[in-house]
Amino acid sequence: MLRWIDRFANSSIGRKALMAVTGLLLIGFLLAHVAGNLTLYADQDGSAFNAYVESISALPILPLAEAGLALLFLVHIYLAVRTTLENRKARPVAYQATGTHGQKTLASTGMFVSGVVILGFLIKHLLDFRLRKAEFDEAPHESIVEAFQHMPTVAIYVVGCTALGFHLFHAIQSAAQTLGFNHPKYTPAILWFGRIFGIVLALLFASFPLVYMVKNGGTH
Amino acid sequence: MKLNLRIWRQKDAAAEGAIETFELDGVSPDMSFLEMLDILNEKLVGEGTDPVAFDHDCREGVCGSCGAVVNGQVHGPDTETTLCQLHMRRFRDGDTVQIEPWRSRAFPVIRDLVVDRTAFDRIQQAGGYVSVDTGSAPDANILPVPKPDAERAFDYAECIGCGGCVAACPNGAAMLFTAAKVAHLATLPQGKVERDARVLAMVTQMDEEGFGACTNHYECTAACPKGVPIDAIATMNREYLRATFLSKEGV
Numbered sequence: 001m002l003r004w005i006d007r008f009a010n011s012s013i014g015r016k017a018l019m020a021v022t023g024l025l026l027i028g029f030l031l032a033h034v035a036g037n038l039t040l041y042a043d044q045d046g047s048a049f050n051a052y053v054e055s056i057s058a059l060p061i062l063p064l065a066e067a068g069l070a071l072l073f074l075v076h077i078y079l080a081v082r083t084t085l086e087n088r089k090a091r092p093v094a095y096q097a098t099g100t101h102g103q104k105t106l107a108s109t110g111m112f113v114s115g116v117v118i119l120g121f122l123i124k125h126l127l128d129f130r131l132r133k134a135e136f137d138e139a140p141h142e143s144i145v146e147a148f149q150h151m152p153t154v155a156i157y158v159v160g161c162t163a164l165g166f167h168l169f170h171a172i173q174s175a176a177q178t179l180g181f182n183h184p185k186y187t188p189a190i191l192w193f194g195r196i197f198g199i200v201l202a203l204l205f206a207s208f209p210l211v212y213m214v215k216n217g218g219t220h
Numbered sequence: 221m222k223l224n225l226r227i228w229r230q231k232d233a234a235a236e237g238a239i240e241t242f243e244l245d246g247v248s249p250d251m252s253f254l255e256m257l258d259i260l261n262e263k264l265v266g267e268g269t270d271p272v273a274f275d276h277d278c279r280e281g282v283c284g285s286c287g288a289v290v291n292g293q294v295h296g297p298d299t300e301t302t303l304c305q306l307h308m309r310r311f312r313d314g315d316t317v318q319i320e321p322w323r324s325r326a327f328p329v330i331r332d333l334v335v336d337r338t339a340f341d342r343i344q345q346a347g348g349y350v351s352v353d354t355g356s357a358p359d360a361n362i363l364p365v366p367k368p369d370a371e372r373a374f375d376y377a378e379c380i381g382c383g384g385c386v387a388a389c390p391n392g393a394a395m396l397f398t399a400a401k402v403a404h405l406a407t408l409p410q411g412k413v414e415r416d417a418r419v420l421a422m423v424t425q426m427d428e429e430g431f432g433a434c435t436n437h438y439e440c441t442a443a444c445p446k447g448v449p450i451d452a453i454a455t456m457n458r459e460y461l462r463a464t465f466l467s468k469e470g471v
Contacts, residue, residue, distance in 0.1 A: 004470050012433035013423055013460045083433050090325050090392035090432030096239060097318040099292020101388060101442035108437045109390060174436040180458030182451040
């Protein structure tokens, strides 16, 4: 009875569609995340951020939302790894000369690499805050100040955000194309919106550790 | 002019291949790329060695037989040009020219630059057609086709099945070829009847042949000698999603 779902989920186009949908939903999460983080810039003492964290923690739906988010990540990563491995197998003998007709970009060919860097950063990020939730919830703003006093942490965050920028630079128009949205009237707009959106979002995310490092004079 | 040729030589599918180097003098800038290979082969035969095997037929850029990767570029450096329409004036005296066959798991090398592209035939046979009952010819204008649709369908129908899209794709995907067929027929009223079954069958066959999956680099459309537009793939994706979620095909 569910043969059609199996066929879809295991087909090249079905897998790509699922990767696109999970990716777009993850972008939705990133938007909510960056909006929350922007409360860090609302005042000097971090009370806006503390209030935001408190209101989020009080949401009864939070565990469910977190589980859903984790599932999105897992599906996206699983499909990316599977597609990448299968695509490598599709060309067992590589070309000796390297050439191109000029369409692929560093962002498009580096999707897997940027994804792995983002995953590495995500693990560090979860270790810093999510896995120390009790500690973090007690004094959210101070946890941020403390975390971004360490140069290595700031460096990892900036690298992670740069990889995110690269990933999104290609991702948004790619997701649109994969889901069948391509039309001379709006495709150029999607392309440029996606690129600018990716860069702006990455810059915003990278600004938090950098601003906090500069503000609090972190040197160690 | 004099060229330094580096050509992939491989006796058969089972043999190990390797790049072999040849020096070729007396190449005229007015020759086509295939004529240059003809001159090389005449020389090789004269010397008692095996000529370089390569596919070719019409030499007018319309049959889809020829093709090789020249210095890493599918069908050479020109845009919308098959290998037979590439001319030696694009190269300079003393240039090194590396010639390799299409590289794909689904296109095994038969010999030298010749690859087995029957995987494309099987994809086509899976659904790349319109079933027409025989009988008297229908009235020519009985099915109105909007002009933009007719032109779009023609853009897709220009695909000559050379396999350059697969060769150019960093993932070895056959999406542009399959999409050209699917989009061509889905755009026209005659093709709409079988559109759902068609896209499901053709994509299933494409996956079974061992091609990769599209990750939207768009190298295929840039390398395509017929310039089949990339929106063909978006159309195929749309057709596939439609057939999967909205049609009663393949329950």
